């Protein structure tokens with residue numbers, strides 16, 4: 001039973017196994033930022049979405 005690992009941040013299939021469970025170091029950073037942001041404020045970090053869009057452009 002081999003389920004394809006998917007990134008919990010952007011839901012892409014994880015190709016870079018070194019970055020698991022995230023698809024890349026970028027999503028790992030975004031997840032970490034969300035953790036820290038949650039401690040200080042409840043609003044969603046806008047920078048995370050911007051980084052994600054940049055990553056998706058690179059990936060395509």
Ligand SMILES: [Zn+2]
Pocket residue numbers: 007008009010011012022023024027
């Ligand atoms: Zn991702």
